[in-house]
Amino acid sequence: MYKLVGTVTGEVQLHKFDFIVSGEVRINEYVKVWNELDGWVLARVVKLVDADKKRATAEVIGYKDDRGFLMQPNSTVARNDKVFKADRAFIIETLGLRSGGIYLGLLDGRNIPVYLRKEELIQKHCSILAKTGSGKSYTAGVLIEELLEKNVPLLIIDPHGEYITLKYENRSEEERRQMEKYGITPRGYASRVVVYTPTNFSINPDADRLFRIDGINLSVKELYDLFPMSDAQLGVLYQSINDIKSQKEFYTIEDIIKKVSESKSSARWRIIHFLERIRETGILSDSPTRIEELVKVGQASIIDMKGAEPELQRLIVYRICKEVFEGRKMNKIPPLMLVIEEAHNFCPERGFEKAVSSNILRTIASEGRKFGLGLLVISQRPARVDKNVISQCNTQIILRVTNPNDIRALSRGLEFMSSEMEEEIKRIPQGVALLSSPGIELPILVDVRVRRSEHGGRAVDFDDSDNGRGEIEIEEQERKKSIFARLFSIT
Ligand SMILES: Nc1ncnc2c1ncn2[C@@H]1O[C@H](COP(=O)(O)OP(=O)(O)OP(=O)(O)O)[C@@H](O)[C@H]1O
Numbered sequence: 255m256y257k258l259v260g261t262v263t264g265e266v267q268l269h270k271f272d273f274i275v276s277g278e279v280r281i282n283e284y285v286k287v288w289n290e291l292d293g294w295v296l297a298r299v300v301k302l303v304d305a306d307k308k309r310a311t312a313e314v315i316g317y318k319d320d321r322g323f324l325m326q327p328n329s330t331v332a333r334n335d336k337v338f339k340a341d342r343a344f345i346i347e348t349l350g351l352r353s354g355g356i357y358l359g360l361l362d363g364r365n366i367p368v369y370l371r372k373e374e375l376i377q378k379h380c381s382i383l384a385k386t387g388s389g390k391s392y393t394a395g396v397l398i399e400e401l402l403e404k405n406v407p408l409l410i411i412d413p414h415g416e417y418i419t420l421k422y423e424n425r426s427e428e429e430r431r432q433m434e435k436y437g438i439t440p441r442g443y444a445s446r447v448v449v450y451t452p453t454n455f456s457i458n459p460d461a462d463r464l465f466r467i468d469g470i471n472l473s474v475k476e477l478y479d480l481f482p483m484s485d486a487q488l489g490v491l492y493q494s495i496n497d498i499k500s501q502k503e504f505y506t507i508e509d510i511i512k513k514v515s516e517s518k519s520s521a522r523w524r525i526i527h528f529l530e531r532i533r534e535t536g537i538l539s540d541s542p543t544r545i546e547e548l549v550k551v552g553q554a555s556i557i558d559m560k561g562a563e564p565e566l567q568r569l570i571v572y573r574i575c576k577e578v579f580e581g582r583k584m585n586k587i588p589p590l591m592l593v594i595e596e597a598h599n600f601c602p603e604r605g606f607e608k609a610v611s612s613n614i615l616r617t618i619a620s621e622g623r624k625f626g627l628g629l630l631v632i633s634q635r636p637a638r639v640d641k642n643v644i645s646q647c648n649t650q651i652i653l654r655v656t657n658p659n660d661i662r663a664l665s666r667g668l669e670f671m672s673s674e675m676e677e678e679i680k681r682i683p684q685g686v687a688l689l690s691s692p693g694i695e696l697p698i699l700v701d702v703r704v705r706r707s708e709h710g711g712r713a714v715d716f717d718d719s720d721n722g723r724g725e726i727e728i729e730e731q732e733r734k735k736s737i738f739a740r741l742f743s744i745t
């Protein structure tokens with residue numbers, strides 16, 4: 255009843271063996287071999303050697319012992335042992351795959367669904383890392399759909415305005431044809447998704463609501479967090495705000511600017527310049543967006559940053575993170591998932607950039623779990639994301655990565671990465687993910703399911719042959735940065 259696919263040949267090692275292929279075998283196929291001591295042992299085909307695919311190499315995964323632990327076999331397989339295609343039940347049991355939860359897709363090449371535990375995602379954080387165009391946002395969209403189905407509140411930091419399409423059902427003919435295979439149906443989430451713009455409706459006409467930050471009674475500390483000041487500048491700001499406080503219960507940024515202008519110190523100019531820049535963004539308001547409005551059961555709130563300058567984006571992320579963290583500590587809002595796209599912009603690795611949002615994101619990464627505040631961190635430049643944040647993500651979804659620096663960064667941050675795996679992630683096809691998660695015994699390849707709702711990244715269709723798209727984007731970012739650096743820089 256078992257399907258024979260080959261016979262063990264050549265030198266056998268404890269963790270690896272070759273076999274002569276006699277049946278149908280593809281790369282990443284799961285196979286099993288009988289071992290006198292341990293019973294059935296699971297292995298995965300990692301290499302097809304000959305051009306005519308007559309010889310294959312398999313890596314031993316292990317067997318489940320009586321206690322249900324995945325164990326390494328006590329002896330090697332023997333030459334001439336028969337190799338069989340592993341059956342569904344055996345794979346599920348040995349890999350420790352669960353049934354039900356957050357549905358990510360199918361075990362690569364097999365019709366076996368792969369689920370993640372909702373609690374694990376929220377409490378232990380998740381990262382999606384891969385090169386540009388390999389399906390990060392698409393995969394994030396899959397997780398978001400699943401979390402929405404489970405009524406988990408979501409707050410999505412969306413620099414490019416690509417998540418608004420969660421509202422509409424997937425219209426791609428090609429993807430709709432694949433839905434049956436994945437056992438899903440099209441669905442739009444219009445009634446659950448609320449899009450906020452930090453700019454205004456003429457820049458972002460598709461947004462549902464404005465996003466505003468409380469501009470009343472800004473403290474010295476808050477302003478200091480936003481831009482580094484010299485002692486002299488700090489002194490002026492301190493004095494001014496203290497003076498206002500003695501006269502008024504409520505004050506605006508306008509009041510601070512006025513008061514600072516009255517100072518005799520030459521340090522005042524830089525401060526005025528900075529305060530005016532903030533005022534001009536229009537982000538401050540006396541009717542700010544309340545965190546209780548953003549974080550609601552069954553709702554995904556998207557902060558669509560389209561049209562907002564990078565520094566402003568960071569300021570917004572900083573404020574939102576602080577408020578959700580406080581809000582969770584005081585139980586003012588339900589447990590939630592905070593999605594950070596382009597995380598390298600908001601919590602950059604040291605030596606790359608600086609962002610006001612860095613510290614709070616690091617705090618959420620290390621302490622968020624205690625308060626039911628989950629992070630989903632997405633980036634195309636793993637090497638440029640704060641490794642303190644990445645290393646706190648217990649569920650890792652890695653799609654194709656080719657940049658050697660990024661592969662090195664992944665290896666450093668992820669204990670499971672072997673040199674074989676490094677090679678593997680350079681080759682993974684689009685739509686396939688290497689998944690490592692606490693509930694699953696070892697990293698597996700998953701065919702990420704198609705989206706139920708429309709994917710937003712589609713509109714801009716770039717060739718994936720690496721036509722320097724990543725570089726263009728970075729250039730664009732640098733350009734914006736320099737404009738903004740001029741606006742905001744104070745030192
Ligand atoms: N699981 C999948 N099933 C079907 N198509 C997919 C899948 N994953 C990715 N794609 C396709 O790949 C394209 C690129 O995916 P996506 O926009 O998610 O890339 P990205 O990694 O977020 O890129 P960027 O770095 O530019 O943000 C999508 O338009 C989609 O058509």
Ligand SMILES: [Mg+2]
Pocket residue numbers: 390391392711
């Ligand atoms: Mg993307």
